[in-house]
Amino acid sequence: MANSGGEDLCLEVAGDDPSCATIVLRGEDHTMGNAVRYMLARRPGVEFAGYSIPHPSEDRLNIRVQTIAGGESAAEAFGGSVKDLAGVADVIAKSFLGALEEFSTSMKQ
Amino acid sequence: MGSGEDSDGKRSLPEHLERMRSRVEVGSKVPSNSEGVYYSGAYSSMGVDNSLSVSDLEKRLKVKILEKEKDRIVFELIGIDAPIANTIRRILLSEVPTMAIEKVSFFANSSVIHEEILAHRLGLIPLDVDPNLFDYMEEGAEPSEVNALKFRLKVQCTKVAAVPAEAKPSLKYHNSDVFSSMLEWEPIGEQAEVFGSKPPKPVNDDILIAKLRPGQEIDLEVLAVKGISKDHAKWSPVATAFYRMLPQVELLKSIEGADAIELKDMCPSNCFDIEESGKAVAVRPGQCTMCRECIRHGDWEEKIRLSRVRDHFIFSIESTGAIAPEDLFMRALQVLVDKCGNVVERLTESLDVSSAQARASTNKEHLSHLTRMSTGR
Ligand code: SF4
Numbered sequence: 269m270a271n272s273g274g275e276d277l278c279l280e281v282a283g284d285d286p287s288c289a290t291i292v293l294r295g296e297d298h299t300m301g302n303a304v305r306y307m308l309a310r311r312p313g314v315e316f317a318g319y320s321i322p323h324p325s326e327d328r329l330n331i332r333v334q335t336i337a338g339g340e341s342a343a344e345a346f347g348g349s350v351k352d353l354a355g356v357a358d359v360i361a362k363s364f365l366g367a368l369e370e371f372s373t374s375m376k377q
Numbered sequence: 378m379g380s381g382e383d384s385d386g387k388r389s390l391p392e393h394l395e396r397m398r399s400r401v402e403v404g405s406k407v408p409s410n411s412e413g414v415y416y417s418g419a420y421s422s423m424g425v426d427n428s429l430s431v432s433d434l435e436k437r438l439k440v441k442i443l444e445k446e447k448d449r450i451v452f453e454l455i456g457i458d459a460p461i462a463n464t465i466r467r468i469l470l471s472e473v474p475t476m477a478i479e480k481v482s483f484f485a486n487s488s489v490i491h492e493e494i495l496a497h498r499l500g501l502i503p504l505d506v507d508p509n510l511f512d513y514m515e516e517g518a519e520p521s522e523v524n525a526l527k528f529r530l531k532v533q534c535t536k537v538a539a540v541p542a543e544a545k546p547s548l549k550y551h552n553s554d555v556f557s558s559m560l561e562w563e564p565i566g567e568q569a570e571v572f573g574s575k576p577p578k579p580v581n582d583d584i585l586i587a588k589l590r591p592g593q594e595i596d597l598e599v600l601a602v603k604g605i606s607k608d609h610a611k612w613s614p615v616a617t618a619f620y621r622m623l624p625q626v627e628l629l630k631s632i633e634g635a636d637a638i639e640l641k642d643m644c645p646s647n648c649f650d651i652e653e654s655g656k657a658v659a660v661r662p663g664q665c666t667m668c669r670e671c672i673r674h675g676d677w678e679e680k681i682r683l684s685r686v687r688d689h690f691i692f693s694i695e696s697t698g699a700i701a702p703e704d705l706f707m708r709a710l711q712v713l714v715d716k717c718g719n720v721v722e723r724l725t726e727s728l729d730v731s732s733a734q735a736r737a738s739t740n741k742e743h744l745s746h747l748t749r750m751s752t753g754r
Contacts, residue, residue, distance in 0.1 A: 279727055293720065299467040300716060306460035309415040310429035347724050354717035355431035356461060357710045360454070363440040364710075367452065368703055371442035 279343060289342035293329040297321065301329050307349040307356070313339040314349075388424045401622065403683040405672045413458055413687055443691070450702040454620070454690040462620055462690045468709040469618040471606040474508045475699050476526060476577075477501075478599045478611075485596040488555075490587045495595070499530075500611045502557050502584055503697040504601055506577040514602045522566030526577050526601040529561045534589035550591055558582035560599070577601075580698030614705055616695040622685035624665035630680045632657040640681075643671050663691075 280290040293300065301319040308317035308331075316334040333342040340348070390398060402409045417428035438456040445451075454462060481496040488495070506526065514524040535551045546553040557579040564572070587595060606613035626648055632640055637657035641649045646664045649657050665683070672678040694702040 279724075279731060291724070293723075296716070296720070299464050299472070300720065302460045303464040303713075304720075306415055306458065307429070310417050310427065312417050312426075312428045314417065343724065343728060347721055350717045350720050350724070352429075352431055353461075354714045356434060356457070357713040357717070359431060359435045359438055360440070360457070360461075360465075361707060361710045362435075363438050364452075364703075364706060367440035367442050371445060 285337075286341035286343070287335045287337050287339070289333055289346070291331045291333065291343075291346055293331065294327050296329050301331065303353055304331060304346070304349055307353045308333055308345060311345055311349050311352070314345050390420060390423065390425050394420070394423075399687050400625070400684040401687055403667055403669065403685065405669055405678050415458065415460075445703070448616075448696045448698055448702060449694070450706070451691065451693045453623075454692050456688055457690070458688055459690075462692070464713065465706070465709050466618050466620060466692075468712050469615050469694060469705060470613060472712050473614045473700075473705060473708050474513075474603050474605050475612050475614045475697075476504045476506050476508050476511065476601045476603055477609075478504070478528070479514075479602045479604070480600040482598045483596070484598070485594050487593045488587050488589055488595055489593075495587060495597075498586055499599055500609070502560075502586075503580040503699050504577060505580045505699055506572075506601075507700070508603045510571070511603045513604070520565065520600050520602075522564075522568050522571075524602060525565060526568075527563040527565055528599045528601065529563050529597075530555070530559055530586075530599070531561075531594075531596045532559055532589065533594040534591050536591045546588075546590075550589075552589055554585055555587040555589060555595060556582060557584035557586060559586075563598075614697060614700050614708075615702075616697050618692075618694045618705075620690040620692040622687065623689035623691060624662055624667055625682075625684045625686060626659040626662040626665055626671075627682040627684075628657065628659060628680065629682055632680060640671060640677075643674075645670060 278292045280292060298321070301321065305317050305319045308314050311317075313336050314333065315336050316332065319329060319331045321329055331346065333346050335342050335345050389395065397410050398414055401411050414427065417426070419427045421427075434456065439453070440455070441453045443451045443453060478496075478499045481492075481499055483492050486492055486495065490498075504526070511526075512524045514520070518524065520527070532552045532555050534553055537549055537551060540549045542549075552559075560579060562576050562578060589595070604612040633655050637649075637651045637655060640657050641651055644665075645668060646661075646666050648659055648661045648665050650660045651657055667683060667685070669683065672681050672683060694705055696702045696705055700708065
């Protein structure tokens with residue numbers, strides 16, 4: 269239901285170039301696809317980032333990553349970006365809680 | 378066309394590029410610059426870094442609550458881009474769990490409503506219970522106190538004696554209307570102690586489920602389980618969750634006298650006021666709906682510039698009532714964090730597997746020897 273088990277992530281690397289990879293995710297859709305693509309695009313050292321859902325009835329999300337040769341590998345950049353996305357959510361949560369507090373004190377006055 | 382430096386020594390973009398980066402222009406016929414520039418090296422030729430780091434965001438991000446009611450919150454989210462705002466919105470709509478009626482057992486139904494329609498109506502009733510207290514019901518699992526809630530609905534319609542025939546049905550009959558409040562909770566296991574003073578019930582008592590006439594009855598039992606709205610919209614925790622970008626209305630030329638009055642009258646959202654000097658000012662740009670009425674006629678487009686701020690969102694969340702709207706936002710962020718953790722975990726796993734495979738393939742020679750030896754072939 270909420271999350272599917274089994275082989276739900278695989279990494280497709282053509283040849284032996286670690287700076288290019290397609291990450292195939294199952295059980296995820298545009299919600300993760302677009303956010304991760306955005307985080308990748310804004311990550312230094314990432315040359316190209318894109319995502320696609322080839323067919324709506326196939327549970328498959330492709331995320332394409334290409335990094336500058338000699339730097340971070342595509343898989344590392346992907347992992348880093350996903351962690352950063354969690355960091356972004358955390359920062360938003362912190363500000364939101366602060367704003368809630370501010371709002372309730374201003375309402376009391 | 379050189380780029381300048383701002384106060385803290387960071388290089389900044391030339392004005393026209395900064396405008397392109399931070400605004401979506403709204404013209405009388407088409408919007409322009411609707412797509413954001415997100416590539417980290419987009420402005421590297423000008424020495425401006427367009428990358429995003431979490432620590433930078435921490436300094437830049439602002440949240441301000443504008444309105445807060447029991448079931449509704451409106452706040453400003455400033456400093457993030459649309460992909461992030463949209464991800465949160467999508468999670469709110471379809472991935473924050475709630476409880477909803479999933480299984481209905483009919484013992485009797487002589488009402489005019491068919492069972493499947495009735496079951497569907499029941500499913501859509503929002504339930505006032507915290508889904509965090511429950512587990513998802515696994516496929517084929519028995520309902521238990523940790524994964525389900527049970528309700529019973531047993532109503533019979535009867536005649537009230539000595540009421541004139543022309544009176545309203547609600548006066549003439551008992552139970553002519555079946556309301557959500559008639560769902561009676563039946564605790565499973567120790568649920569009665571767990572919920573204590575706050576028994577699970579529908580959020581609204583006055584949702585009309587069916588209508589009955591004398592002699593008709595409904596007798597059924599329902600199971601409510603935890604789920605997400607990706608499976609079925611009945612599990613959606615929000616009535617709606619949406620955002621809009623902050624509208625900006627700029628007057629490029631001074632608009633005075635008759636023009637000012639024309640402009641003020643033209644705007645259906647009442648964005649403009651006229652100063653004592655007779656000059657028009659955009660005092661309430663936040664109310665602008667981007668209807669573009671003020672730039673449609675004559676040469677008005679040369680006098681007024683409409684745009685939206687790309688990283689300034691006015692976010693509204695309306696809860697169905699089960700979870701407070703501010704809680705919903707926090708839960709949506711938690712879902713996002715969990716999803717990220719899950720992806721990272723899967724990535725590490727698959728990297729481990731592929732590196733093990735790589736090792737295995739270099740050891741292939743040895744391995745095939747070993748298997749040949751052990752199988753005797
Ligand atoms: S676009 Fe419409 S709502 Fe906005 S200022 Fe112009 S007339 Fe008013």
